[in-house]
Structures are given as structure tokens and as C-alpha cells.
Amino acid sequence: MADAITFYTNPMSRGRIVRWMLEEVGRPYDTQVLDYGTTMKAPEYLALNPMGKVPAIVCDGEVVTECAAICTFLADRFPEAGLAPGASEAGRGTYLRWMFFAAGPLEAAVTARSMNLMPPADKAGTLGYGTFEAAIEALEGAVSGDGPWILGDRFSAADIYVGSQINWGLMFKTIPDRPAFVAYAERLRARPAYVRATEIDDALMPKG
Template sequence: MSQDLVFYTNPMSRARVARWMLEEVNQPYRTHVLSFGLGMRDADYLAINPMGKVPALVHGDTVITEVSAICTYLADAFPQAGLAPAPTSRERGAYYRWLFFIAGPFDAACTNHVLGFEIGNDAKKAATAGYGTLERVLNTLENELRWRDYLVGKQFTAADLLAGAYLGYEMAIGAIEKRPVFERYCANLIERPAAIKAQQIDNDLASHAV
């Protein structure tokens, strides 16, 4: 497979998370910045991602969309970066668990909360939603992080990148409360050189109002 990585993004989107992951794997990549609306509805881009949204990553003949999928793919495509436990390790299950906990229950619970869809004490709604309640989701994550720096083992993985990025964003916009455990966890992650570099790149792009 060609090692060319082509990244489709907009700096005012969750594609920022994928940018951070690209900087962590430290491989050369080309960036295409797409505007919202017509840019993402262009026929050439729709052939890559029919959803008409970013991010998308093209690696040779492989197309990957969705932030969590891009992070998971890059961790496995470039194992030298050390961003995922070995496939046969005892920590691989926990790694998958937290990757998809963030992509599934956490993201869904926060999105519903921002949109004003509240579960409250309605047991039927809680069962239908799948994640239960936002409070349950946050408590589950808080309890896991209370006595540790990383979600899996003793080193940073793609699961931490996803969790740190999403937690940081939701706290910044006031969608969830700034619990001390979450603030400590995120503060440790945003100081990573790749996180700083990715933020600088996207902040510069955002200043040009694409």
C-alpha cells in the first residue's frame, strides 16, 4: 500500500481530533481543507465520503471516515508510534472498550444533552437511549480515571487521545461539568507535543475563516 496519507478536514470541526492523531503517528500527510456547505458537497469529495462531512482520511486505496475509526486505523497502521496495545496483549480488550465508549455512549449522551434531549428519571427513555443517562456515562468514566493517568495500562494510547479531546471540548463549551478528575486527566494530555502542534495548525487555519 502507498504510504501517502491524504487528510480532508475543516479546522472548525471534530476533524481536529484526527489531526492530533496524525501528528502523534508522525507520518507525512497532505491536507485538503474543505468549506462547510458546497465544499463538502462537491462531487469529488462525496465520492470519498457520501456523508458530505469531515474528517476523512485516504491511505492508498483505503478510505476511512469517522474520528474514532481514523484514530484506531492510524494506531494499527503505524505501530511504531506505540499508540495501541499489541493485538494479542491482555490490554487490547480494555483499549477497544474505551475507544468505543467515547465514540458511542459518551458522544451520544453529550450530543443529546446539548440538543436538549434529557433522559431524566425516565427508565424507558434510559433503556432506549442505550447509554442510560449522561450522569451514568460521566460517573463511569470518572471512576475509571480517578486513580490513573491513562485509560489502558500505564501509557498513552489512541483511546486517551479520543477521550481527552472529547472531554476537553465538552467541558470547554459547558456541555458537562468540569470535574476535577477530568480536568487533571485532560491537562496531562494537551501538553503532548503532538497535541500542541495540531492545535497550532488548526488555529492558524481557522484564523483564515475557511
């Protein structure tokens, strides 16, 4: 079948981002739930993703890993879902800007802060994110524009990826609960595809 999608995940992983993306795309997909330390490290899966991590997808035989890459790939592969501006369309640069920002500087800054690995202040200039505070200020600006979404009135895969980081950051207290972040997360959680994806993954969580 054309555009056959297999989704490798675990409900306690960043696979939740890709599940949400798949639900927004609205195309059928097959889910393979992998376990940490066993099937995730098995030779069959390592042949697809040598990192031994989820999520990953296989779409018509092509393997894609890394959440931002998967979201970008799916948005471009299924343009009818309207989740990304086209290559020559207005907003494409803004869309890519914040996707890459969240995958690089933002995640690096949040991870360093949460693990108490922040560098000395005089070394900030050598880092891609500069400082945690600078990254958060930039993030707040991205979700505080004229419309409800990063691209204004248009919801996109950037909202799924950036929004997931904000949503988790608020839950785990790794991102400050500024009003702009809280309001943005509330809008995201109200989306039907987000609700469906969350229900599916919650049902897959270990019992007891």
C-alpha cells in the same frame, strides 16, 4: 509512496482529533481543507464520504471516515508509534472498550443533554447510555486509574479520542468540570503533538 496519507478536514470540526492523531503517529500527510456547504458537498468529496462531512483520510487508496475508526486504523497501521496494544497484547480490550464507549454512549448522552433531548426517566433502560449521569460516572472511572492515561502508564489513541471529547466538553460546558477531567485534560494539552496539531489548526482558522 507507501502509506501515503491524505487528510480531509476543516479547523472548525472534529478533524482536530485526527490532526492530533496524525501528529502523534509522526508520518507525513497531505492536508486538504474543505469548506462547509461547498467543497465538503462537492461530487469529488461525496464520492469518498457520502455523508459530506469531515474528517476523512485516504491511506494507500483506502478511505476511512469517523474519528474513532480513523484513530483505530492509524494506530494499527503504524504500530511503531505505540498508540495501541496489539491484538493479543494486554490492554487491548480496555483500549477498545473506551474507544467504542466514547464513540457511542458518551457522545449520544452528551449530545442529547446539550440539546435538551433527554428522554423520560422511565425510558432510560431502552437507551445505550442509560442516563447522562451514568455515562459521566463511567467516563470518570476511565480516567481515574492508577496511571495518567486510560491504559495506566501507556498513552494510546484512546486518550486522543476520549480525551478530545473531555477537552471539548470542558470548554463548551457539556461535561462537568470534575477534578479528574480537568487534570486529565491538562495532561493531554501538554503533549507536544497536541500542541503542534492545535497550532496548525489555529493557523487555518478564518481571519477576521
